Amino acid sequence: AQSVTQLGSHVSVSEGALVLLRCNYSSSVPPYLFWYVQYPNQGLQLLLKYTSAATLVKGINGFEAEFKKSETSFHLTKPSAHMSDAAEYFCAVSDAFGSGKLIFGQGTTLQVKP
Amino acid sequence: DAGITQSPRHKVTETGTPVTLRCHQTENHRYMYWYRQDPGHGLRLIHYSYGVKDTDKGEVSDGYSVSRSKTEDFLLTLESATSSQTSVYFCAIRVDREPYNEQFFGPGTRLTVL
Numbered sequence: 001a002q003s004v005t006q007l008g009s010h011v012s013v014s015e016g017a018l019v020l021l022r023c024n025y026s027s028s029v030p031p032y033l034f035w036y037v038q039y040p041n042q043g044l045q046l047l048l049k050y051t052s053a054a055t056l057v058k059g060i061n062g063f064e065a066e067f068k069k070s071e072t073s074f075h076l077t078k079p080s081a082h083m084s085d086a087a088e089y090f091c092a093v094s095d096a097f098g099s100g101k102l103i104f105g106q107g108t109t110l111q112v113k114p
Numbered sequence: 115d116a117g118i119t120q121s122p123r124h125k126v127t128e129t130g131t132p133v134t135l136r137c138h139q140t141e142n143h144r145y146m147y148w149y150r151q152d153p154g155h156g157l158r159l160i161h162y163s164y165g166v167k168d169t170d171k172g173e174v175s176d177g178y179s180v181s182r183s184k185t186e187d188f189l190l191t192l193e194s195a196t197s198s199q200t201s202v203y204f205c206a207i208r209v210d211r212e213p214y215n216e217q218f219f220g221p222g223t224r225l226t227v228l
Contacts, residue, residue, distance in 0.1 A: 009154070032215065043204060044157075044219040090156055099164065100145055100208045100215040101172060104156035 002027045002093050006105035014113050019063075019078040021108050023091035026072065033074045034092045034102065035065055044090065050074060061085070086112045117141050118220035120205050126226045133192040135223050137205030139185075145208035146188040147217065148172075148180065150201040157204060163188055195227045 007022040025031060033050040048059025055067040065076045074091060088109045092102040117140035127133050137146060145164055149157040149172075159172030161180040169180050177199060179191045192199055205220040 043221045101159050101162055102217060106154055106156045
């Protein structure tokens with residue numbers, strides 16, 4: 001069975017500071033990994049995805065994530081936080097083959113302070 | 115924009131009444147999914163479909179049924195709504211662009227069961 005754990009339900013950073021959102025996964029098969037962002041009262045938007053190509057994945061809005069198989073991690077980072085980054089972030093895992101259904105972490109709310 | 119609409123966008127209903135939520139896509143993708151979002155749980159899969167009349171259960175399917183009589187429409191039905199089904203419901207479609215299987219989400223339906 002697959003699972004995802006996001007460490008920290010709330011993360012607060014100052015504008016301009018490094019953003020680090022943690023995600024650890026469990027999967028018995030080669031995984032696809034995703035980060036989604038949800039702004040208030042909106043749907044989910046795909047930030048970036050890992051699909052067994054490069055382990056360092058770059059996404060939209062300056063975010064990137066590194067797949068580390070030995071640590072079963074897929075942490076999301078951004079060098080310099082912007083006020084507009086304040087949102088809820090979800091890490092998700094799916095099978096590389098099959099139904100493609102996503103297993104989500106519980107989410108991390110990012111607060112950016114001026 | 116992956117051409118996904120959900121209706122209604124908001125609904126308030128009473129315990130014991132039937133409710134049907136509709137997801138409509140404009141691009142004829144084979145896979146469609148229904149998730150529910152609750153605080154502290156992220157998103158959890160209710161049911162999914164891999165073609166017309168082909169559906170399967172997700173992790174939280176009790177109390178829900180689905181139907182897909184046309185490629186473009188995927189309906190979620192709560193036969194007898196309960197307060198525990200108060201949630202935000204998201205429909206998603208899977209875009210099969212090898213080697214990816216990205217999911218794109220609709221805007222969501224906020225359901226309140228009194």
